Amino acid sequence: MRIGFIGAGGIAGHHATSLSRHADARIAGVVDVDATVAHALAEQVGACVYPSVADLLRHVDAVYVLTPPRSRLEIIRQVAAAGKPILCEKPLAATVDDGEEIVRVVERAGVPLMMGFMRRWHRPAQQLKRIVETGELGRPLQIVRTRVGTVTPSAGNWRIEPGQRCGVTIESLSHDVDLVRWLGGDVVAASGMTLESRPDLPGFDDNVAATLRFVDGPIGSVQLSWTSAVGYNQTAVVGERGSAILEGRHMWASQTLRTRVEGGGEHVVEYPPEVANDMGYDGENSAFVDLARGRDVTHPTARDGLAALVVAEAVLDCAMESLPHAPASSADRPLRG
Template identity: 30%
Template sequence: MKKINIAIIGAGRMGQLHAKNFEYFVYGANIKAVCDQEKALAQKLAIEVEAEVYSDVSVLLLDESIDAVVITTPVQTHKTFVLQALEAGKHVFCEKPLCLNIEDANEMYQKATETKKVFQVGYMRRFDKGYETAKQKISEGAIGTPVFIRSTSRDPGLPPVPGWGCFPEKSGDISFELCSHDYDSIRWLLDDEVERVFGQAAVLSSIKEKGICGGTMMNDTIALTLKFSRGALGTVEGLLNIKYGYDARTEIIGDEGVISIGQMNYIDVVTGTSEHKISLPTAPSFTDRFAEAYIKEGQHFIDCIFNGQTPIVGVRDGLEAVKIAAAVNKSIQLAAPVNVTGEMLYGSNISN
């Protein structure tokens, strides 16, 4: 059977995760090349997956044997590499978020539409068994009409500090870096678009790290309310550097019932000791919590290439998540509700 030859662009943590998943767990995939400006990093990963090494994306894309690229570089580089890959006739898997502004997202959307290549964005929650089941039950009307959704994301880590975590503009702050997963999953679960947002954010659990950064860094705590176009309401909360483990949960309330996804404990084991204490293990990181989902999203990408299908999470979904994240950041900046189109509800009009 012919395999889809893949090039990994970016050999950091996510590049390593995807490279090993595609090479060892995804049927029909072959890691042909690894590219990173840090050649030693690329070489290390390439040895593990028996691939060729590149340090220049432009040179890599000249290889006609490469069918698809997986882009796992810092978000500021996504647009450049996506457009180059599409121009070279490659299928594209791009890690989230798609980019940091609506203009770039629109340009990427237009190019993907023109080239008609398979384009998938790395929102792996759609491939998690719990989220998949919830989506099916909502579609079947198990809880009637959804009226409220609550999404929670908590991560024990921080972006590099000192490093790019000290500069919110390089990551889009917590709204883009952490909560874009929430934005995508709530749109998908409710099959509806977010119309209005009102957000607040602060550095609350990383005061020491903020000092290391010289007094400015990515916010580690965010809380926002949302209104959907068909009238449902929702909330999203995101926290970084909260130590106890990775925690992602979602609750959807309908006029006839409720669905709850996820739980704090990672493995369904409870330990009781002679000290009269009960403990439950939490997920060390998002790669543990969604390990199976990452493999399934990779398989979906390959299947879409073989079958000429459109991924269930494509470039338009990436664009819509960027729109929400940008509106949230504008709302935080102005301390006012903002329509996702960019209109502030109280005061003068603004643009994203």
């Protein structure tokens, strides 16, 4: 399968490394607004550089959309019109309005779109999901996700460019919101607070604490920080008959899964480094190649990407209302759509 990359930045490198291990796919073409970056990636993977998206689409079977989120709507419009399957990096877009239009575009075109929520293929997370699905924890009551560490985008990174900036609540929290939705179902209400720690980057929130309510009643929370000197992540499910906690000493690694159910002792799984540090890209890319070949593959869709955006917007709206000049409110915000 001939894969085209639209966007050749940092995330493209992760996908390129993963796809290099896939016998049934190759990167055939690359396009990027920065020709130097495009040529560097193309040389690395043995691909051609094309001057435009339209040129690329004539030479590939499926497309990875790896550009900054504010540019994705028009790109996906072009790709969908050409009938090419799409892997779209997270977030789906920078705004709910753009996200809703992307959903309409791909559904009208009948083109499969997989969201780049690679944590669904993180093997420890999959084991946690299996535990939840067996029902051994009982009805979920609370789902908690924490991910903290130090991320400092350097000069030239789109995340801090004024025209592309959207903050971590939109850009990075989508991973965590999708993970808790995958475990607990649709989120029907959300509230929260955000914080901008860098005066030189107005509009760039880098800390967020959100509270959620899920469709069947459980509550939850998601905390994300890009300014923590200590790296850590945890995903916890508290049920009526037991609890399970997946955690690791890094923003992404998962070293330990602990479970305890009624009438039993604590069960601990310690993952070896190759499993603990597995980001999920290999599983995600294999699933996308299968999807692009027309196979029936369970995957996060454009609607899952939109759902994460809706939660992020609700959190940001709540945070805006809680500024010093406005009355504070702790009420959950019902979600759009």
